[in-house]
Amino acid sequence: MARKGKDPEALRNAITDAAEQIIVEEGFRACSARAVTGKAGCALGSLGYLFGGLDNVILQVNARTLVDMGNFMFAEAEKSSGNHTRKLEALALGYFRYARDHLNRWDALFALRWGAQEELPSDYLALRDSLVERIGTLFAADMPVSAQERSVFARTMYEAVHGIVVLGLDRRLGGSHEDVETRLRLLIRKMIVSE
Secondary structure, eight states: OOOTTSSSHHHHHHHHHHHHHHHHOOGGGGGGGHHHHHHSSSOOOHHHHSSSSHHHHHHHHHHHHHHHHHHHHHHHHHHSSSSSSHHHHHHHHHHHHHHTTTTTHHHHHHOOOOOOTTTOOOHHHHHHHHHHHHHHHHHTTSOOOOOHHHHHHHHHHHHHHHHHHHHHTTTTTTTOOHHHHHHHHHHHHHOOOOO
């Protein structure tokens, strides 16, 4: 139960802020219910009462990360002059640079696992899907494809970029960060065939 006399919304924010700080500074694995409530200065039961469990707190942090990452990536694309290929390159490089510079936040997006029978909250899914839709807007005017094809293409492009970023960040296949950027540029140029 929430601490007596404490505004529930303020306490929700304090818990989310505490989890975010732990994830940023120490990583996803350090983000336990005890660590979060200790940092937030509230009882362990408050987290369960207000969120239903730690996973929902982490989802709130991840939603903040999606917004922050999306803003950064699309600002990079907006700065890029030229055709859709250049904008998509800037977007892909923005994704990599965000992941590289905010590794713990970015990693938490993929570290939280949901069971096969569990569904992510609709507001989180809407936020995630809106980012994919925004990718499609970068080439909508330049590529004569249907809305469904644009959505599939945007999702496929994201998945391909994400794979390069994951492997590039852990460096298991060798290479440098500059090498990752070169591979991302090559991928985008080869995926976009209608110039």
